[in-house]
Amino acid sequence: MRGGFRLLYPPRAVPTLPVLRLGDGLLSTAPSDLDTGDGTLDIATLKELHADHFSRATAIRVLAMDAVQAANSGHPGMPMGMADVATVLFEKHLKFDASAPDWADRDRFILSAGHGSMLLYALLYLTGYEDMTLDELKNFRQWGSKTAGHPEYGHAKGIETTTGPLGQGLANAVGFAIAEESLRARYGKKIVDHFTYVIAGDGCLMEGISQEAIAFAGMQKLSKLIVLWDNNDISIDGKVSLSDTTDQLARFKASGWHVQECDGHDPEDIDRTLTQARASKKPAMIACKTHIGFGSPKKQDTNGAHGSPLGPEEIQVTRDIYGWTSGPFDIPKDILSAWRTIGARGADERKAWDDRLAALSSSRQADFNRVMSGETHKRLSATVRALKKQITDSRPKVATRKSSEMVLEVLNPVLTETIGGSADLTGSNNTKTADLGIFDATNRKGRYIHYGIREHGMAAAMNGMVLHGGVRPYGGTFLTFSDYARGAMRLSALMGAPVTYVMTHDSIGLGEDGPTHQPVEHLAALRAIPNMRVFRPADTVETAEAWELALSSERAPSVLALSRQNLPTVRTEHKTRNLTALGAYVLAESTAKRQAILIATGSEVEIALAARETLEAEGIGTRVVSMPCAELFAEQDEAYRRRVLPAGPVRVAIEAGIRQGWDRWLLDERGRAARAAFVGMDGFGASAPAETLYKEFGITAENVASTVKGLL
């Protein structure tokens, strides 16, 4: 697949008068290269005043045009518009060393406007990141390349997060900045002291998640967060004014940000505002006035520059206007060399940092390296085991949200990298333990975050915290509000970011708050997300085991679905082994000849056990399988799955949610159906006390027992 690109741009004379044409009716006349129309620098002036800068920025622009043309799809307009800003940022401000992309104290550069991925790929190639080769740029958007349509975390070094769904990068960046503040407080300024820079577009700022991020960052005074807004007045449908007239500077200022404007094509202006932004004690936003598709006579300042190749002819005309004579993907040596120098300019600083790290005590170094690598604390398992032992002795009857708090009370003092929080449901989610302290502008050592009523922003911030490294975030809300956070939760799964979502009030068991607050389809909807582990523990022991798995997960996020209502301890016999890691296991065996298997999760395990009592009393041998994590059970080998769910007996699954997804466990390993049934919900809940709801919706031991008898 590699190679074979035949992009031929026929040589042309520089047009004396750039082609002008009307936009699509919504847009005014496209400006020529000699007149940007709004006082921002035009190409002629840029070439005259800032020749070296211009040639470097133009290298980004032509690579973006070329790669999008080669792929015959993509977004050239944004990289062309923001090339000047990015060039100044990388040349004069961003702390990085292309030869050491994992340097823990590098500045983070987040491309929230992820469709402009070629801006990032071009920068990584030009500055010399080893795994971003010219071939990768030529294979932009092709199968197996590192250069996906939108930046994908893990594909190449320098891609700090997966972006594309708008607003996510901006909200991730808040998490990066939190992680930085937290680690700086813990390890000192000599080890942790860096900025997080974000390029955000109009789309990022229109998405609601942006407000959650902005308001939260302002309240937290995250002074090392700097947002560069690509203020180009264009969205896909046309002029931004078609759908938005917000004064963005006033909006950010209202949430406590330092705000500035700059000409996004004037390197001096960009440099000046970046310098001021870095000195600010508040998070800073710079509105960079830019021209989308900068330099393209037909496409500049139009939505036509946004999401399609410019076409070979327009590319050639634009190259001519730039005065760029090299062919596709060909960067002149002097320009590439200048960029490579930029890529290496942080090397000394990085080496000095290496020395400072080496000067720490060996235990501090080891601790720092461990938390940055995400390695699990070695005392995690032992701590969980000790708690399990204690619980099987004391057998508390508590809600699993309370169980979760009990687990966190013993784990948080040991795993000092955890940072907890809640979207304003602290007392309901039971996420705050005694020793955490509140993380805010006056106490960066605090480990508990009041995220406010911002589920989506919380989830995206937690993604950023994980990606930054050094901290292990968990955050709470009601399970039903996973709907609000889903955009970011999907990205946790796609990126393999081991965030822990503490989702309490996990069924109609929450009672009187009613159907808006009662998750019914949410377990199924979350299980549907690839690489998302959904835990629904039945008691404190399973909750402890689920926490152990969540906090030691390397490449998958976890949802802990926890009850509001009290549940008995069902794991009354201590087992050292983490049975939840098996996904499902035999909790109670039949005494009479096995005729039925009941499979249940969470609060319904108690019901299954009660039904088993009834059935066994009538001589119907009944096994109860607890299935705290269907995803992990699916990963077990077939032999184990068959042992837990052998063919033969009737099967009844019980969960206070919808059936979707359960049919899989009602089939045997050969795909043959058992005589089987599901006891759960087939519609929305209602407002009433929990016990009433369970009864009215028929999720009772009596109904389970009679269902079994009906099948036999």
Place this chain on the structure above:
Amino acid sequence: MRGGFRLLYPPRAVPTLPVLRLGDGLLSTAPSDLDTGDGTLDIATLKELHADHFSRATAIRVLAMDAVQAANSGHPGMPMGMADVATVLFEKHLKFDASAPDWADRDRFILSAGHGSMLLYALLYLTGYEDMTLDELKNFRQWGSKTAGHPEYGHAKGIETTTGPLGQGLANAVGFAIAEESLRARYGKKIVDHFTYVIAGDGCLMEGISQEAIAFAGMQKLSKLIVLWDNNDISIDGKVSLSDTTDQLARFKASGWHVQECDGHDPEDIDRTLTQARASKKPAMIACKTHIGFGSPKKQDTNGAHGSPLGPEEIQVTRDIYGWTSGPFDIPKDILSAWRTIGARGADERKAWDDRLAALSSSRQADFNRVMSGETHKRLSATVRALKKQITDSRPKVATRKSSEMVLEVLNPVLTETIGGSADLTGSNNTKTADLGIFDATNRKGRYIHYGIREHGMAAAMNGMVLHGGVRPYGGTFLTFSDYARGAMRLSALMGAPVTYVMTHDSIGLGEDGPTHQPVEHLAALRAIPNMRVFRPADTVETAEAWELALSSERAPSVLALSRQNLPTVRTEHKTRNLTALGAYVLAESTAKRQAILIATGSEVEIALAARETLEAEGIGTRVVSMPCAELFAEQDEAYRRRVLPAGPVRVAIEAGIRQGWDRWLLDERGRAARAAFVGMDGFGASAPAETLYKEFGITAENVASTVKGLL
């Protein structure tokens, strides 16, 4: 269940010094009733200056306290805090007639802070809405009552929308205001001319959806939208300043709103600002400074007032402070009478409106009544049939998003109640047809809305438009971004609001944009929502049928999942009947003895047909079932389902999404599994051309054919 409440508040002397105590450590000392601490009116002053107002407002407060106590759950603090504002609104501004709750030109009152449901229920009871009886208040939050924990649309008249998930009501209200503007432009000011009032709390304003709503409403200059912000400085976790320091007035102003502040306990101040807000040419926001739990010595101004009963003792002390001597749920006759007069004050205006409606020509009247009732246009079916005939003749090969545009091109001119739009993907969603015109401040007759990059706000606005009545909204985005809109989409389903979601780019078939933009689990996740109809049409004929069903749906929202890539016309024989209404049907019958059934949706139907060709050529009789809507198929009788999916043949389901949910259709009607398989996705997609992806992920006719042969 009704009756039997025994709330006994022991009589007590009025405390000479109200009990003071410290908050939970985060809060300052709770103020006494004599000192609100911030210049807002205290109870003594209120009683002295505004005795009648105070008694009416207090009726709300005591009902809220009593009902929450009786239910032993609920949220008393907000109704107690906002009672003065609501009293002034209902007494002096809100246009309504409690005896005619369906009056089309009534002002709409939206309780976005839905947890304060007792505020609404108390108002409906006090003003005399027939179905809101005192018994309903006594049965607050009980099974079968109309008084659910959060207001549920449809439970009682006067509940304009379901709220509870924060921010939704505010964003619904934007849709109400759009519908009003649109209908006013169509039917004239004499028939349509009303305000939409919203009470929103801090939670509503912190949720990201609020920004989408605010910015959009400001751009649209929705001058008949008035937001009353319950500015009480308290959220569940404590002081709002724990998580937010936004200057909300500045924030709204930045998006073009008229902003004011008032003392939320001073009826004169409330009245003054409401009068000004109504006169504004912009949407208006009034920051009402209030005290949560107003009057409760121990709970006022604390999060303790938010979400729990005050307790009998505290209720009694608070009653004493109010000077309220009646028992639980007992409203003195004079006060109830005053409220009932308020409930009737709009009667004359309503009768005058009835006369004006009657004065319209009979066809205008009939049209207005039809659109307000949501009745389907009588030409819908015939128009769809004519298009289907034409398509089966011409057999275009187009993407179903283009098919959808073709359908809308013929339907929009007929169904003039449609209002289309897109979250800034107009050219990709193909949602705009030639004759719609743009709805904006300069053209309220326009029927196409540029929602901006605001999926959640768009969905919630469409809910509001449906609930208002008179318009039938549809809106587009990419299917993957249903994740962003899910909070509001769930409410469409819960309320039974027949919104149409046009979700294009419905699989890996979108190609190069990569996994962030490729829905994989979204079909399953949307099918998981009860009462949501997910259509995935295979060609233009099925798309037309799906649109017919969506636009005639009375109680269910519809998702149209549409392809980016071109698809052949597979329905090549004209049938008058809407086969999509059956959910699934036999598209191609086996010619040889039937050994296999292939079930597919959307773009994979073409693959199933190609596999059938291969198999039939090898003598393996193969039926192809197209299943454009699994929900509707599930609703058919068993006999039909068995005819379409008879037991015996092997079954292979093909969908470029995950398997979850498909097992149901791989079982026969007795729940026995066929020899069956699924060809689809089991993880995230990738960035590459669509054809490459289908091949790499094995969703090909060859693979389907060999899967069938493997099963035989």
